[in-house]
Amino acid sequence: MSRLVEHAFYFKDPAIVARKLLGKLLVRRLGNRVISGMIVETEAYYGEDDPASWASKGDNWIRRVMYGEPGRTLIYMVHGHWLLNVVAMPPGVPAGVLIRALEPLEGVDLMVRNRGVNNLRLLTSGPGRLTRALAIDKSLHGLPVYKKDSPIQIIYHREIPDSEVGRSGRIGVKRDLDIPLRFYIKGNPYVSVGKKPKSSG
DNA sequence: CGCCAGATTGACT
């Protein structure tokens, strides 16, 4: 039984949304086939006060979307790879959550075909990898993930207790904030390898 | 139209 994550969920602080997205399912509908995976790694991005956020870089289409309606996809390309974000906070407040890694669930055969690799570990363990595995590109930009008829959705799956949640600084950003805004499920083999947690404690 | 930035990945040392 799949229960769609409600629209109101995305009106919160991106760090909260990022944390609570862990354990939920990202579902991609392709014709009569379904590809899905559990979200195991996310990052939160703010607006003006976040030097790593593209919402702080002046007028562009990304900025417009981040200021827009929460619960919609924000898809753009970096270094030749599509990256999938979900807009957070109410309209007028720029924020978003980057989906960084999934644990493959349904449609693994399609993911293998899309990625061209047979190694489960490498299928969706990275922001650019999972978009390719799920056939996500700019054509899906701006779509709501909370609607029943959407080709890309997020549904409830599993609650992750605090004891299983790890945090660290965001990966690949030049100017990070002082607080750790990357969230991941400890010990999950599909979490992308990156920075180590700030402290061992 | 040309040039550059950029939240990545994959291969090599």
Added chain:
DNA sequence: GTCAATCTGGCGG
């Protein structure tokens, strides 16, 4: 750990 490849949007001319 380090380095090159890959693609689109934004901006200047």
